[in-house]
Amino acid sequence: MPSIATESRYDSMVYNRAGRSGLLLPAISLGLWHNFGGVDPRENGRAILLRAFDLGVTHFDLANNYGPPPGSAEETLGAILRRDLAAHRDELVISTKAGYRMWDGPYGEWGSRKHLITSLDQSLKRMGLEYVDIFYHHRPDPNTPLEETMAALVYAVRSGRALYAAISNYTPEQTRQAAAILRTLGTPCLIHQVAYSMLRRGPEEGLLQTLAAEGIGCIVFSPLAQGMLTNRYLTGIPADSRAASGSQFLRREQITAERLATIQQLNELAQQRGQSLAQMALAWVLRHPDTTSALVGASKPEQIEESVGALQNLAFSAEELAAIDKILAAEHD
Numbered sequence: 001m002p003s004i005a006t007e008s009r010y011d012s013m014v015y016n017r018a019g020r021s022g023l024l025l026p027a028i029s030l031g032l033w034h035n036f037g038g039v040d041p042r043e044n045g046r047a048i049l050l051r052a053f054d055l056g057v058t059h060f061d062l063a064n065n066y067g068p069p070p071g072s073a074e075e076t077l078g079a080i081l082r083r084d085l086a087a088h089r090d091e092l093v094i095s096t097k098a099g100y101r102m103w104d105g106p107y108g109e110w111g112s113r114k115h116l117i118t119s120l121d122q123s124l125k126r127m128g129l130e131y132v133d134i135f136y137h138h139r140p141d142p143n144t145p146l147e148e149t150m151a152a153l154v155y156a157v158r159s160g161r162a163l164y165a166a167i168s169n170y171t172p173e174q175t176r177q178a179a180a181i182l183r184t185l186g187t188p189c190l191i192h193q194v195a196y197s198m199l200r201r202g203p204e205e206g207l208l209q210t211l212a213a214e215g216i217g218c219i220v221f222s223p224l225a226q227g228m229l230t231n232r233y234l235t236g237i238p239a240d241s242r243a244a245s246g247s248q249f250l251r252r253e254q255i256t257a258e259r260l261a262t263i264q265q266l267n268e269l270a271q272q273r274g275q276s277l278a279q280m281a282l283a284w285v286l287r288h289p290d291t292t293s294a295l296v297g298a299s300k301p302e303q304i305e306e307s308v309g310a311l312q313n314l315a316f317s318a319e320e321l322a323a324i325d326k327i328l329a330a331e332h333d
């Protein structure tokens with residue numbers, strides 16, 4: 001049976017404008033990098049995604065290679081859209097990306113027009129969509145002229161395959177150059193997908209300022225540090241967690257005693273604020289007025305519920321922010 005969307009789904013979500021565009025995104029968005037592959041139980045992915053939609057999460061983020069196997073997360077999304085959300089396509093913002101290795105040979109990755117357009121056509125087919133809302137170049141390509149990559153994004157938009165063009169993992173300087181080219185070509189850069197969290201503060205050294213100055217939205221990926229900024233690892237490494245799964249992106253060895261001490265102190269602070277550590281981690285990335293959305297993952301519907309619950313307390317006192325800085329600085333002393 002297809003699911004029936006809850007009528008109250010727009011009552012409590014916060015929607016933020018992506019940079020100087022007309023597009024509003026939910027403060028919490030859902031990414032399908034993990035838990036939506038062909039190897040994962042489809043009913044669980046469906047339950048997570050539909051729970052998110054019922055909570056006002058209108059934005060689902062994908063990439064050509066999400067799975068495993070690569071491409072299967074887009075197929076999962078396509079199946080859920082057909083079964084449950086066919087009547088709601090215009091309520092959704094669906095994004096995908098190209099740039100990381102997707103198929104064999106010289107055209108299966110990076111930033112050529114050949115890779116971007118053929119990859120997007122494959123993505124649309126897998127999802128059963130006529131267009132995506134946002135099409136990203138997933139990572140900068142040192143060997144392709146930026147003009148070619150940006151022109152390919154513009155072509156994706158002009159040809160009706162995408163509504164907006166976007167970039168991810170670009171440095172501040174690459175971002176400025178990309179934004180200038182896109183502006184000249186008449187399709188401004190909508191948003192930048194940025195790795196940012198309490199445990200990964202690099203974007204504070206220029207990228208966040210560049211995005212604000214350029215009027216580009218900022219969507220923060222892995223704001224929970226892949227689960228480290230939650231209660232997941234407070235008392236060990238649970239068997240069903242990402243760190244236990246053999247993921248090359250979050251290895252057991254990363255949960256060091258030092259990291260655990262940091263997480264435990266942050267957890268105490270979160271409790272004093274009356275929220276969970278995950279909720280405080282999300283509120284912390286959303287504290288910047290220029291953060292459009294925190295893009296989370298989830299392995300269970302309860303996790304997305306908890307993440308959306310962060311919106312109930314987004315304010316920080318100066319003392320709380322200073323206490324967080326102190327805890328984070330201590331990790332590297």
Ligand code: NDP
Nearest residue numbers: 031032033221222224225226227230241242296297299303
């Ligand atoms: P998060 O930092 O939100 O980590 C998600 C993981 O944290 C979940 O899978 C779960 O792990 C755990 N978790 C989430 N909520 C809770 C909770 N309430 N309590 C306990 N544990 C929780 O983000 P991701 O790393 O998953 O990335 C999010 C999205 O960002 C991706 O899906 C993708 O769309 C995008 N992304 C983009 C990249 C880029 O290069 N542009 C790179 C990486 C991600 P567990 O499985 O252990 O339960």
